Amino acid sequence: MDTSQRDNDRKIAEDQVEISDLPETASHQTxxxxxxxxxxxxxxxxxxxxxxxxxxxPSIVALGIVALLLIVSSIASSSxxxxxxxxxxxxxxxxxxxxYTLRTRPLATYKAAGAIDALAVSPDxxxxxxxxxxxxxxxxxxxxxxxxxxxxxxxxxxxxxxWSPDSTRIASADGTVQIWNANSGKxxxxxxxxxxxxxxxxxxxxxxxxxxxxxxxxxxxxxxHTGKHLLTYRGNNTAILSxxxxxxxxxxASGGVDWQIHIxxxxxxxxxxxxxxxxxxxxxxxxxxxxxxxASGGxxTTVQIWDTHTGRHMLTYRGQSNTIYTIAWxxxxxxxxxxxxxxxxxxxxxxxxxxxxxxxxxxNSIAWLYTPNEIRLISGGKDGxxxxxxxx
Numbered sequence: 001m002d003t004s005q006r007d008n009d010r011k012i013a014e015d016q017v018e019i020s021d022l023p024e025t026a027s028h029q030t031x032x033x034x035x036x037x038x039x040x041x042x043x044x045x046x047x048x049x050x051x052x053x054x055x056x057x058p059s060i061v062a063l064g065i066v067a068l069l070l071i072v073s074s075i076a077s078s079s080x081x082x083x084x085x086x087x088x089x090x091x092x093x094x095x096x097x098x099x100y101t102l103r104t105r106p107l108a109t110y111k112a113a114g115a116i117d118a119l120a121v122s123p124d125x126x127x128x129x130x131x132x133x134x135x136x137x138x139x140x141x142x143x144x145x146x147x148x149x150x151x152x153x154x155x156x157x158x159x160x161x162x163w164s165p166d167s168t169r170i171a172s173a174d175g176t177v178q179i180w181n182a183n184s185g186k187x188x189x190x191x192x193x194x195x196x197x198x199x200x201x202x203x204x205x206x207x208x209x210x211x212x213x214x215x216x217x218x219x220x221x222x223x224x225h226t227g228k229h230l231l232t233y234r235g236n237n238t239a240i241l242s243x244x245x246x247x248x249x250x251x252x253a254s255g256g257v258d259w260q261i262h263i264x265x266x267x268x269x270x271x272x273x274x275x276x277x278x279x280x281x282x283x284x285x286x287x288x289x290x291x292x293x294x295a296s297g298g299x300x301t302t303v304q305i306w307d308t309h310t311g312r313h314m315l316t317y318r319g320q321s322n323t324i325y326t327i328a329w330x331x332x333x334x335x336x337x338x339x340x341x342x343x344x345x346x347x348x349x350x351x352x353x354x355x356x357x358x359x360x361x362x363x364n365s366i367a368w369l370y371t372p373n374e375i376r377l378i379s380g381g382k383d384g385x386x387x388x389x390x391x392x
Contacts, residue, residue, distance in 0.1 A: 100346075100355040106387035107376070110145055112138055116380030118160050119365045122167040127182070128367075129170055130380055131158035137172050139182060140386065142369060142378075149185045153178060159199045164224070165207045171224070173198035177212050179224065191227045193220050199241045199256075204266070205249040211266075213240035219254045221266060233269045235262045242285040246308070253294055253308075255282035261296055263308060273311050277304055284326050288333045295336050295350075297324030303338050305350060317353045319346045326363060331370045335392070337377055339363025345379055347392055356392040 114134030121128055127148065128140040137151040137158060154174045161172040163182065170182045177191040177198060196215035203210055203224065213219035219240050221231040238257035245252055251272065255261035261282055263273040280299035287294055293314065297303040303317040303324060322341035329336055335356065339345040345366060347357035362381025369376040369388070377389040 101357045101392060103357065103359045103389060106359070106361070106389050108145060108388040110140060110147075110386040112380065112384045112386055113150070115364075115382045115384050116386070117158065117364050119367055119378065119380045119386070120161055120163055121367045121369055121378060122163050122182070123165055124167045125369060125371050127167070128378060128386065129161055129163065129172075129182070130386060131161045131172060132384070133157040135174070137161060137170065139185075142388075151180055151185050153180070153187050156197075159197065160201045162202050162210075164203050165205060169224075171201050171203065171210055171212075173201045173212060173214075177201055177210065179210075189227045191220075191222050191229075193222065193229050193232075194218065196239075199239075200243045200254075202244055204245050205247060209249075209266075211243050211245065211252050211254075213243040213254055213256075215239045219243050219252065221252070231267075231269050233262075233264055235264060235269075235271045235274075236260065241281070241283050244285045244287055246287055247289055247291045251308075253285050253287065255285050255296060255298075257281050259298075261285060261294070263294075273308070275306055275311050277306070277313050278302070283324060286327050286329055286336075288329050289331060290333060293333075293350075295327050295329060297327045297338055297340070299323045301340075303327055303336065305336075315350070315353055317346075317348055319348060319353075319355050319358075320344065326365045328366050328368055330368055330375070330391075337366050337368065337391075339366050339379060339381075343381075345377065345389070347377070359387075359389050361387055361389075 112130050112132050113136050114132035116130055116132055118131040126142060128142050130138045135154045135157060139148045141148055156174040158172050158174055161170055163170055168182055169179055171177055171179050175197055179188045180186060194214050194216050198212050198214040200213045208224055209221055210224045211219055211221050217238055219233040222229050236254055236256055236258055240254050240256040243252060243254040250266055251263050252266045253261055253263050259278050259280060261275040262271055264271045278298050278300055282296055282298040284297045285294060292308055293305055294308050295303055295305050301320050301322060305315040306313050320338060320340050320342055324338055324340040327336060327338045334350060335347055336350050337345060337347045343362050345359040345361055345363045346355060348355045361379055362383050363379045364381045366377060366379045369378055375391045377391050379387045
């Protein structure tokens, strides 16, 4: 028998070794350690060495993949560029929240007769008029917080009111517009030219005319002393929710359900400019005191500032998270306050849109109280509480 044949016979004999052939210390001891070693050695001989050769390759590959992932992760954490390439789109870095002053407690509060839909500070800054869904208008003394009188001549909820420029009269609207004496509460006259609910009423700067607008898709101009109809504007084609005079009294802006704001000649009704940047219903319009800009807000949750002569968009404020009900310029035009359905009032910079102040409050209507000694914000909302806030 040659050498190669002997080697083969020896290898076969080794592969056929039984556990019984192992030393006595491994086969006859009864401790749990001995039993475990007995079964382990038997399994090794049964499976053979080829198993370990087959298992080694995938194990090495898996360890290599893990090491590579650890290296890439380490590099990504120190490299913004690479992190941007491999990070999922939906895991973008959280935006830094802007800094602002938070106010949760007003300086003073007054309880109205019902949910507040509109309010206005008198031009002489002495009194506050508040319209409620209880069909009343209340006049309050701002300094003392005393209710001076309550006007009860309306038959349905009052959606809008406005002071005359000389602070002696108030125009308030439901389905009609009523003018009454702000000192005595005496009814003076009514305008009934609309065929639906009236959502906006405003005096001309000289106090001779009033514009009113509502769900009959019209804005109408009429004489504030006689109630005589002067002009009807139909350019919006849908319900109008807000209308406002330019500070010089030559133009009127109106906006509503058609998502558009029209600027038109207050004498002829001719459309001068249309602004179409909003993506939903326009609910509020306010002119800057210099007449060069308009701030408008609506259901698209934005307040937009734009040029009243060219229609050029200038700035968008996105601090509110729900429908905007009300906006108001600070008298020096540097700030705007806005409020709405998210129960927040925001004060922000009109040049940069930087947020300055947030008041946690329901706000269907807001107004600035501006005197030589103080600047305040006044708000009213569905909770029926008039609130006086410290502004920035």
